[in-house]
Structures are given as C-alpha cells and as structure tokens.
Amino acid sequence: MTFDRFSPSDGEALRECIDAAYRQVLGNAHVMAYERCDSLEAEFADGRLCAREFVRHLAKSELYKSRYFLKVSAYRGIELNFKHLLGRPPLNQQEIISSAAIQAEHGFDGLIDSIIDSAEYTEVFGDHVIPYVRSFTSASGMSMQNFVRIAALEQGFASSDRSKGSDSLLRSNLAGGVSIAIHVPPAPEYVQMSAAWLGGKPPANYEKLWRGLALVGGAHLAGMLVNVVSQMLGIHALDRIPAMFLGL
Template sequence: MVSTAPTAKFGLDSDLIFELWPTSGIDEVQAVIRAVYRQVLGNPHIMESERLVNAESQLCDGSITVREFVRAVAKSDFYRARYFESCAPYRFIELNFKHLLGRAPLDQTEIAEHIRICIEQGYDAEIDSYINSDEYQNNFGDDTVPYYCGSSSQIGQKQVGYNRTLSLVRG
C-alpha cells in the first residue's frame, strides 16, 4: 500500500511515504521498488541490466522486507561503483546518511565514526551500520522506504544538522 503523508512531515522532494502491507498488490510492490531505487540510488536512470532482479523477485514474493531490499540496493555493485569507488570517503558517508537515513550527518563525530567503521570493518559493515541502527528501525521499520526526514528542525537538534540536510537534499 502506498500511503500519503503531509509534505511538511519530511520536506522537499515528495509528499508520499511508500510502505508495504501484507495485502499490497503487485502495483504497490512495483511502486515501492521504484521508490527504493529513487531514494537509495539518488534517482539515476537504471538500465535493465543494473536492476536487482533476484532481490526484486524476493520482495515481490514476500521473502524479504523493504528493509532487506534497501540493504541489497545499497550493497549492489551499482551503488558501490557510483558512491564508494568514485567519491571521497567524506562524501560517501554523507550520501549514505542521505540515502539510508534520510538526513545529513549531524556533526563531525558522526562522520568520523562512520569513516572508522568503513576503514576497520569494510564496506558491508558501513552499509549495515545504518540499516541495522535504532534510528532506521524507529523511522522506517521493516516495511517503509527511507525518505527525507531531516529537513525539518527538531527540538534538541543542532542547527548544523538541519543546514547540512537541506544542502544535501537540494544539492
């Protein structure tokens, strides 16, 4: 099922939250697949040969959750080549936050922690650190496609995090 939410809830690009339900039909699943590619890959044109046919099939038949499909896309060769191998480490971390948590890093400490994970534990552990996080679980759970949720200021949030999110979403 695709549920709508007020634009003010999360900001700039869309007014839809994509979520799968046990009763979702094939059209809803296809909409979720497109939304995951758009969010995680940054909306590039995906050629048929670059699609994750096996993971898409597993999502369609209910063998994996949206969360696991997001993980598969983020660990794909396409994502790795586009954002890990061709970007500076700082930019890679920044884009992971944008694509997987829907926000920018809040401060340099957060960036340093993720660079450390990437260097010490590797690419897969870096991707898993976002998707396995409490923040991901609390914001998106197993059945919701990540969306930009850091574009509104929140009580206790540093202004720099809000500013970074706006610059990432717009730039």
C-alpha cells in the same frame, strides 16, 4: 515504534515501493533496465525480503558501490550513506569519524549494516518502510542546521547525487562550522517569462505579437464573411479573389 507497516495489495503498489527504494537509495539517479537488481526485486516481491533487507542489499549492490563508493571521496561516500539510508545528513563531525572507523575495520558492507541495524533506522523506518528524506522537517533530536545541510545535499528535487561531484559538500561545515553555500538551479525559461507577466500585463514584444495576430485574424474573418454574404446574394464577382491571391 513510529513506523507504519507497508502491506501492498497489488502489483502496482509493490512496484511503487520498489521504485521508491531505487530513487532514495540510488540518490535519484536514473537506473537503466539492465542495471536493475532483478533477483533482489523478485525476492522482495515474493516476501523473502522485507523492505529493510531489500534496502540493505540494494545499498550493498555493485550498482551502488560503483556510483557512491568507488567513484567518490570517502567523506562524500559517508555523507551520502547517511542521506540515502537514514534520510538525513551527518549530525556532526564525530559521526563521520565513527563511520570512517567502522568502514576501515569492517569494510563498506560493515558500514551499511551499522546504519541499517541502528536504533535510529529501526525507530524511524523499521522493517516495512522505505527510507525517505526527512530533514526538511524538525525531526526529534536534530538541530535546525540539518535543514541547511540537507538543502545543500539536495540542491533540487529533479537532480541526482551523481551530478553533484565526487567531493564532500559538508566537510567544511561539519569540521569547522563554515557556512554552506546552497546552489539553486536557475529558473527554467518559462518561469522567468511568467515573472514578466506580473500585474496582468504581458511583455511589450508579446503584446505587439498578439495585436498583429489579432489584426490578421480579424481581416481574414471579415473577408470570409463578405464572401459568404456575396454567395448568399448571388454575387459571384468575388469568387476569383482567392484564386488571384494564389496566382491561379
């Protein structure tokens, strides 16, 4: 067994565990307060459910079904079941076919049970670990192709699975070996701007702005210094200058 036992020592640790379960099982999608499964959280908090059972019930909830069963293609739903519950993409087309057969015979809940009760889930997560994405490392028994597949499914750590459409992202690759296109979100404006500062030299427009602000600031400080010195020497001829600029 390779899993670590999770023993929360306080409410904050337990809350982090619950939030991690929502984040992983719901595909990093935002969950409104009224959508949360309060009864499940209560059962998990008082020990009636272990982490495995909490994840199982969360995956069978109407919240999950409304997002990743009823509103997506069957192929898309299955590839997300693997990502959300086993932390990896399907290994091959046969896993998709087998899962579709289980779902056709035993329904959606039966498919969820087959994944969570699998030997793989037991070995990797056990009863006390919340699932997590693990295909970015060279996990035992997985080909390097899974790194590319999970990158295609993730596309970005800040995005959610709801934002990636309802059709499968891996069908062509799993069925026919077609290369996967990984869509990387464009860099934020501040990242693009920081790239222009390479070599320690700012962009020309920003350099002009800086020089202008430095000139104005220098003139302002010089005026303040002259005014202070004149006051110290008892020269009050400059007292009216600020008022003149203000039109007083």
